Amino acid sequence: xxxxxxxxxxxxxxxxxxxxxxxxxxxxxxxxxxxxxxxxxxxxxxxxxxxxxxxxxxxxxxxxxxxxxxxxxxxxxxxxxxxxxxxxxxxxxxxxxxxxxxxxxxxxxxxxxxxxxxxxxxxxxxxxxxxxxxxxxxxxxxxxxxxxxxxxxxxxxxxxxxxxxxxxxxxxxxxxxxxxxxxxxxxxxxxxxxxxxxxxxxxxxxxxxxxxxxxxxxxxxxxxxxxxxxxxxxxxxxxxxxxxxxxxxxxxxxxxxxxxxxxxxxxxxxxxxxxxxxxxxxxxx
Amino acid sequence: xxxxxxxxxxxxxxxxxxxxxxxxxxxxxxxxxxxxxxxxxxxxxxxxxxxxxxxxxxxxxxxxxxxxxxxxxxxxxxxxxxxxxxxxxxxxxxxxxxxxxxxxxxxxxxxxxxxxxxxxxxxxxxxxxxxxxxxxxxxxxxxxxxxxxxxxxxxxxxxxxxxxxxxxxxxxxxxxxxxxxxxxxxxxxxxxxxxxxxxxxxxxxxxxxxxxxxxxxxxxxxxxxxxxxxxxxxxxxxxxxxxxxxxxxxxxxxxxxxxxxxxxxxxxxxxxxxxxxxxxxxxxxxxxxxxxxxxxxxxxxxxxxxxxxxxxxxxxxxxxxxxxxxxxxxxxxxxxxxxxxxxxxxxxxxxxxxxxxxxxxxxxxxxxxxxxxxxxxxxxxxxxxxxxxxxxxxxxxxxxxxxxxxxxxxxxxxxxxxxxxxxxxxxxxxxxxxxxxxxxxxxxxxxxxxxxxxxxxxxxxxxxxxxxxxxxxxxxxxxxxxxxxxxxxxxxxxxxxxxxxxxxxxx
Ligand code: SF4
Numbered sequence: 039x040x041x042x043x044x045x046x047x048x049x050x051x052x053x054x055x056x057x058x059x060x061x062x063x064x065x066x067x068x069x070x071x072x073x074x075x076x077x078x079x080x081x082x083x084x085x086x087x088x089x090x091x092x093x094x095x096x097x098x099x100x101x102x103x104x105x106x107x108x109x110x111x112x113x114x115x116x117x118x119x120x121x122x123x124x125x126x127x128x129x130x131x132x133x134x135x136x137x138x139x140x141x142x143x144x145x146x147x148x149x150x151x152x153x154x155x156x157x158x159x160x161x162x163x164x165x166x167x168x169x170x171x172x173x174x175x176x177x178x179x180x181x182x183x184x185x186x187x188x189x190x191x192x193x194x195x196x197x198x199x200x201x202x203x204x205x206x207x208x209x210x211x212x213x214x215x216x217x218x219x220x221x222x223x224x225x226x227x228x229x230x231x232x233x234x235x236x237x238x239x240x241x242x243x244x245x246x247x248x249x250x251x252x253x254x255x256x257x258x259x260x261x262x263x264x265x266x267x268x269x270x271x272x273x274x275x276x277x278x279x280x281x282x283x284x285x286x287x288x289x290x291x292x293x294x295x296x297x298x299x300x301x302x303x304x305x306x307x308x309x310x311x312x313x314x315x316x317x318x319x320x321x322x323x
Numbered sequence: 324x325x326x327x328x329x330x331x332x333x334x335x336x337x338x339x340x341x342x343x344x345x346x347x348x349x350x351x352x353x354x355x356x357x358x359x360x361x362x363x364x365x366x367x368x369x370x371x372x373x374x375x376x377x378x379x380x381x382x383x384x385x386x387x388x389x390x391x392x393x394x395x396x397x398x399x400x401x402x403x404x405x406x407x408x409x410x411x412x413x414x415x416x417x418x419x420x421x422x423x424x425x426x427x428x429x430x431x432x433x434x435x436x437x438x439x440x441x442x443x444x445x446x447x448x449x450x451x452x453x454x455x456x457x458x459x460x461x462x463x464x465x466x467x468x469x470x471x472x473x474x475x476x477x478x479x480x481x482x483x484x485x486x487x488x489x490x491x492x493x494x495x496x497x498x499x500x501x502x503x504x505x506x507x508x509x510x511x512x513x514x515x516x517x518x519x520x521x522x523x524x525x526x527x528x529x530x531x532x533x534x535x536x537x538x539x540x541x542x543x544x545x546x547x548x549x550x551x552x553x554x555x556x557x558x559x560x561x562x563x564x565x566x567x568x569x570x571x572x573x574x575x576x577x578x579x580x581x582x583x584x585x586x587x588x589x590x591x592x593x594x595x596x597x598x599x600x601x602x603x604x605x606x607x608x609x610x611x612x613x614x615x616x617x618x619x620x621x622x623x624x625x626x627x628x629x630x631x632x633x634x635x636x637x638x639x640x641x642x643x644x645x646x647x648x649x650x651x652x653x654x655x656x657x658x659x660x661x662x663x664x665x666x667x668x669x670x671x672x673x674x675x676x677x678x679x680x681x682x683x684x685x686x687x688x689x690x691x692x693x694x695x696x697x698x699x700x701x702x703x704x705x706x707x708x709x710x711x712x713x714x715x716x717x718x719x720x721x722x723x724x725x726x727x728x729x730x731x732x733x734x735x736x737x738x739x740x741x742x743x744x745x746x747x748x749x750x751x752x753x754x755x756x757x758x759x760x761x762x763x764x765x766x767x768x769x770x771x772x773x774x775x776x777x778x779x780x781x782x783x784x785x786x787x788x789x790x791x792x793x794x795x796x797x798x799x800x801x802x803x804x805x806x807x808x809x810x811x812x813x814x815x816x817x818x819x820x821x822x823x824x825x826x827x828x829x830x
Contacts, residue, residue, distance in 0.1 A: 042592055045655045049596050049648060064606065066613030066628065090524040109528060111619050168485040172512050175487055175826050176535025176616050182485045183605075186598035200483035217439055217460040217509045218488055221480045247528050253440060253513035272535065272616070275602075 053190045057289060061276035063127055068110045069274075070128040070297045071103050072144045074121045085114035085123060091240075091247065097142075105131060106139035106243040109271035128298040132268045132281025136259060139243070139269055148295045149266055151287030156232060160206050161286045163195040166236070167205035167229065171222050172254055173212030173246075176272040177239035181209065183275050196282055202226075207234030207265075213241040213254040214261050226262045236285070237264045238278060240271040247271070328354045329384070329395035334700035337551040337763045340779055343381065343396050348404070351380070351397035356409045358384050358393065364681045366392065366766065366775045368416035369790045370424045372444060376400050378424045383764055383777060387699045392764050401447065402427040405434075412681035415796060421449035435463045438508035438829055443516070461490040461506040468494040468501050476811060480509045487825035495811055503806040503814075505799055510829035518789045526786075531618050534793055534827030539565070539572045539608075540769030541776075541791070542621040547702055548765035548778040549623035555754035557703070560747035561625035566704035567741050568608065568617050568626075570734035573770035574649075575604035577727040580822045581653055584724050587815040590662040596652035603645045610638060625751035630742075639742050646735045653728050666721035670805040670817035674718060682801045684772015684794045685730070686821055688714045689722035696768035710737050723820040759784045769794060771824065793827030 054061065063069075077099045085101060086094045093107035094114055101123065103114070115124045130148055133139055138147040151157055170178050184191040185198065199205050202225045214222055226235070237258040240246030245256035258264050268281040283289045328346055332338050346354070359365060367383040377398050384393040397403075405428030406413040417428040418437045425447025428434065434449075439460040442448045452458065460480070467475070473496050480488035488509035494502045514529050530545040531538045543565050550557055582597025605615035612620040612628045620626055630638070656662050672682075677690040687694045695712045697705040713729035715722040762779040772794030781787035802821045806814060 041655060041658055045592060045596070045651050048651055049599075052599050062606075064609040064613050066611075067609065068613050088524075090522065090528055109618075110614075111528070167481075169481055170485075170487045170510075172510055173826065174532035174535030175824065176532070176538070178485050178487065179536060180615070183598075183602050185485075186602060187595045188599045188602050198485055202481075212510075213512065215510060215512050217511055218480065220459070221488065221509070225481050247525060247532055248512045248514075248517075251513045251517060253511055271532075271618070274615070 053187055053193075056189070056276060056279065057283060061129060061274075063129065063274070063276075067127055067129070067274070068112050068125045070126050070131050070146060071105065071108070071115070071123060071141065072126050072297050072299050073101060073103065073123055073142060074144065076121045078122060079119070084117040088113045088117050091249075100142060102140050102142035104140045104244070105269045106136060106267060107240060107246065107249070108269065109240055109247060126297050126299045129274050129276045130280050130295065130298075131270065131273070131277055132266055132284060134266060136243070136264070136267060139267060144299065145296050149281055149284040152285060156234075157287050159232070160234065161288070164282070164286060165197050165199045165204055165206045166209045167202045167207070167225065168198055168209045168211070169218075169222055169225050171210055171212040171218040171242070171258070172215035172248070173239065173241040177211035177241070180272045180275050181211065181238060181278060184279055189275060189279060191279070194283060194286070194288060196286075202228035203230070205229050205233075207236065209236045209238060210242050210258045211238050213245040213248045213251075213256065214258055215254045216252075219255065219261060222258075222261055234265045234285075235262055236266040236268065236282070238268045239273060240269060243267050243269060329393040331391050331393055332764065333391055334696070335547045335551045335702050335763060335765045337554075337758065337761045340760045340762045343394050343762070345379070345396045345398060348397045348399060351382070351395060352404060352406055352409075354395060355382050355384065355406055355413070359410050359412060359681075362678075363387070363393070364683075365410070365412040365416065366773065367764070367777055367790055367792045368413060368420070369777070370420040370426060371779075371788045372424065373398065378426055378444075380420065381777070383775065385700075385766075385773075387694055390699050392700075394764070399426055401425075402429050404429050405431040407431050411679045412797075414800070425449050436508070438511040440508070440511055440513075460508050463506065465492045465504050465506075466494065466502055470496070472496045473501075489825050493806070493811055493814075498810040498812065500806050500809050500811055500814075503803045505803055507799070507825060507828050510826040512830070514830045515789060515791060519786050527622055531616075533791055533830065534795075534824040535616055536576055537572070537769045537771065537774070537793070537824065537827065539568045539617040539621060540767055540774050541793075542617075543569060543703075544765045544767045544774045544776045546621050546623045547767065548763050548776050549757065550754060551763040551765065552757035552761055552778060552780055553623070553754045554758065555624055555752055557625050557752060558747055558749040560629075560745060561750045562703040563741050563745050564611075564626045564628075564630065564750065565621060566708070567738050568611065568620055569767075569769075570738050571604055571608050572617060574731050574734050575601050575608070576770045576822075577731050578604060578649055578653075580819060581656070581724055581727055583819045583822070584666070584720070584816055585656055585662065587819055588662050588665040590656055590659060593652050593656040593662075596648065600645060600649050600652060603641075607638060607641055607645070610634065610641070622751075624754040625749075627751070629748075629750050630745065635742050635745065639739065642735065642738060642742075649731060653731070657728070663721060665816065666719065666724055666820075667717070668719055669813050670720045670809060670820055671718050672801060672805045676804050677718070677801065680800050680804065681797050683797045684768070684770075685723055685726050686772065686798050686801050688712065689726045690718045691716035696766050696773050700766050702765075702767065704741070708737065708740065710734070720816050720820040757784045757786075771795060771822070771827075772798065791830060793824055793830075795823040795825075795828045798823055799828060
């Protein structure tokens with residue numbers, strides 16, 4: 039017993055102050071992409087060609103990037119001229135509508151809170167049933183981490199429950215493989231109305247890296263309606279929590295937010311060199 | 324038996340496809356069966372289409388003692404005499420081959436699909452299902468025990484926790500489990516097929532998402548394979564960085580598993596500390612490459628992110644701090660007889676069964692086998708800096724937890740040593756084109772166990788075939804075996820003690 043108490047003293051209090059304080063992120067963390075003011079040079083489509091996910095499209099003067107497909111590999115920004123496209127350290131990316139994930143400027147329409155009636159039901163207590171519908175398990179891992187004492191999800195009234203019958207909604211990860219389609223539908227049907235569906239990760243939003251595979255569907259929305267989209271591959275735990283809290287109306291502030299660009303990801307000297315070499319080799323092949 | 328039946332190669336060493344002997348099916352069977360009987364292991368066994376009608380079966384046999392791999396092939400069309408009755412390790416491989424290529428292993432004792440999808444050869448289906456017939460996951464036969472007091476418990480695919488989908492059937496009498504059968508395939512998303520037929524620039528990302536918690540493991544295995552095929556030499560610094568990342572991945576997952584075990588026996592201090600500490604290890608990974616799982620770190624040719632002096636000292640400091648908390652958190656549990664008592668003698672598998680099933684990784688080392696790719700088939704930094712193999716011999720949940728504890732300590736010493744002595748500055752060499760008609764087997768000790776990738780190029784140097792074997796593929800039947808005669812209520816700790824990957828199995 040005494041050992042347990044001593045260990046308790048040694049381990050200390052570790053729950054992060056999020057959302058009062060911003061999360062501690064690595065200096066190399068790749069957050070929301072920022073498309074700056076300058077126009078793209080005519081005929082340039084380097085980023086479009088380099089993106090393995092085909093999430094960038096070039097319009098007449100500018101580009102737009104679909105962060106619902108993006109896996110945040112950062113290749114596009116390394117190939118781009120300064121000021122046009124780069125990644126910020128902003129972890130906030132959750133939105134309510136799929137089309138809002140297509141960014142064409144430095145702003146993002148962050149998730150609005152639920153309507154009054156729904157907020158009354160779920161704003162202070164949200165019980166979710168998690169369904170893993172394919173994917174690589176990294177999204178689940180970073181959802182799971184919210185249950186640890188570092189994040190202590192329970193303090194916000196959010197809890198993952200064992201049965202859809204106990205749940206207010208589903209939190210789905212993965213592209214929805216063909217083999218999980220029926221199970222997802224049945225789980226959705228088993229949740230009482232009114233219910234919420236939250237899609238976490240590129241896979242769940244658009245099929246992600248598995249988009250177009252005949253073994254998988256292109257995301258949750260192709261099967262059931264979705265109320266909140268949390269992008270990333272996988273999304274950082276703070277991105278997920280930020281999204282959930284916004285939905286519950288627990289975070290104040292404008293919904294239409296400028297992406298926090300105070301700390302753009304520094305292109306670390308040799309890291310950039312490496313990237314450039316790689317890009318050259320990709321272009322060559 | 325003549326030596327000519329197979330070719331002997333080393334881990335991550337390219338060899339001409341033509342040098343693999345193609346023997347007739349009887350020789351193939353006999354060779355594989357005898358070699359496995361002699362104590363070797365079936366590391367990989369797969370089919371690949373040769374032409375309209377023929378499929379080439381290739382077996383990769385691992386000789387742990389001599390540190391080499393034996394490869395041989397045979398050609399079949401519709402069926403062949405199954406190896407499984409004489410070689411249990413072939414069981415899932417044969418079912419996989421049947422499912423993918425419609426080839427029936429005649430006399431297979433428990434012949435059913437593995438991942439539940441249509442055959443890749445349209446005209447051939449091992450179960451004679453039509454092209455338009457819907458294939459539903461886990462719709463197949465299950466072992467059934469009958470009798471007055473016998474009942475069946477079915478769980479999944481959607482489980483009670485935040486975990487991946489799978490279907491489990493227990494045949495029980497009261498609390499006692501006679502048999503557990505596991506049906507997977509719910510996570511099948513067709514990665515292997517996409518690697519060879521899809522967009523090339525996606526391949527590194529496919530590797531990173533074969534099993535998200537083994538991002539570094541699978542991406543290093545892929546990188547090693549591509550480097551061997553293109554003759555690319557990777558700098559020492561990049562090798563060291565790969566080693567550091569791989570061991571960090573091991574530490575994060577092992578700590579998480581020990582925490583999960585503690586949670587399942589309601590020993591909450593260790594459970595909650597380890598949950599937090601796992602995140603700290605992931606954050607160290609993110610300090611290096613920005614991503615908690617090591618995404619975008621490893622590519623053929625080297626690594627993408629370097630360490631400078633300040634980051635090295637930050638990392639060392641952080642590692643000391645987190646490791647000291649880890650020792651404290653885990654030590655607490657080792658000192659608590661009430662917790663340990665739940666692990667001891669629970670979920671035992673005999674050494675013989677472990678040997679017969681060809682278990683790998685922690686599960687094998689917890690049965691006393693000194694089986695570790697870092698030691699038996701070292702590549703990269705492990706050729707120069709060896710990590711002692713951690714084993715324990717009680718074959719139970721405790722052994723699997725304890726081996727993890729030991730490995731955490733050894734990985735920590737390894738990382739410290741590497742951070743102190745890291746030299747060089749180059750971290751990336753642009754890999755050239757892959758040589759045509761070559762093949763390679765790339766193995767690596769991921770945190771779960773042996774990862775084995777087989778890559779092969781065609782006449783144009785492009786990948787013609789790629790086969791991934793995640794350690795879970797070998798070990799799922801180990802979990803089933805560990806539940807024999809256990810209580811149903813012990814399933815959670817048995818399961819956590821293996822902590823196998825669904826997506827790594829389903830691909
Ligand atoms: S979005 Fe990315 S991290 Fe999440 S399941 Fe899909 S591949 Fe894995």
